[in-house]
Amino acid sequence: MARPRGIVFDMEGVLHVGYAELPGAAEALARLDGAGIPHAILTNTTSRPRSAIAERLAAMGMPYPAERIVTAASATVAFLQRRHRGRRVLLLAEDGAFAEVAESGGLDLVERWQDADVVCLGGPSEATTYAALQEAFRALMEGAAFVAMQRNRWWPTQAGPGLDAGCFVRGLEYSSGRRATVIGKPAAGAYRAALRVLGLRADEAMMVGDDPVADLATAARIGMATCLVRTGKGPSFPSPYPGVSFDVSGVEDVPPLVGA
Ligand SMILES: [Mg+2]
Known part of the structure; x- marks a missing residue:
């Protein structure tokens, strides 16, 4: 498999749990930015608009542009408009x-x-x-x-x-x-919305999630590389988990997988 050129992150359990940053998340995002690796967030959240999610991430030390966050609600609006x-x-x-x-x-x-x-x-x-x-x-x-x-x-x-x-x-x-x-995960349309943010094809990008079924199964089916992190829900799944491209302890291990 060619090295992924961009990353789609699940949010809860990968970058943070509740209102607390997971260790190394902010640094991992900064390393990706420094290496010019495009990334986006894909979440099934509908209870907050993207601007409020961006504010919440910023408050946890992870400033994130709202236009690079795809929620089940924002993907649905885009679908309805299309x-x-x-x-x-x-x-x-x-x-x-x-x-x-x-x-x-x-x-x-x-x-x-x-x-x-x-x-x-x-x-x-x-x-x-x-x-x-x-x-x-x-x-x-x-x-x-x-x-x-x-x-x-x-x-x-x-x-x-x-x-x-x-x-x-x-x-x-x-x-x-x-x-x-x-529209939301695990429907393929949600992943395609996030790939449009990256400007990459499915086989050029990697999905990072803490739930191999809800986050990663569809990503693999459409041709994305997959990375299971053992934070959030991650520890509750068998180890090693069959079929994922990478199985790592947390988001801090993600940048080296894409050369960052
Ligand atoms: Mg999650």
């Missing part, structure tokens, strides 16, 4: 996803099922009520396109496991008989 240009979107999502839509250049948002050409589901929130789901369901029954930012099952919170968007995506699919186009 494939459903000019169509009216019923967006059922949390405030952060609405903020990302506004930052990413906006969509023609509507609130009534009768006005919707596309139903777009983001992350769950207090706004994911029966009435809101009913509105989305009726639009789907009338033939609106169905797009989901992600369909994660759950995520860890300090209070315990949090119910994620997957059950609402699957529930609306079940009742409407329609299939959602899912």
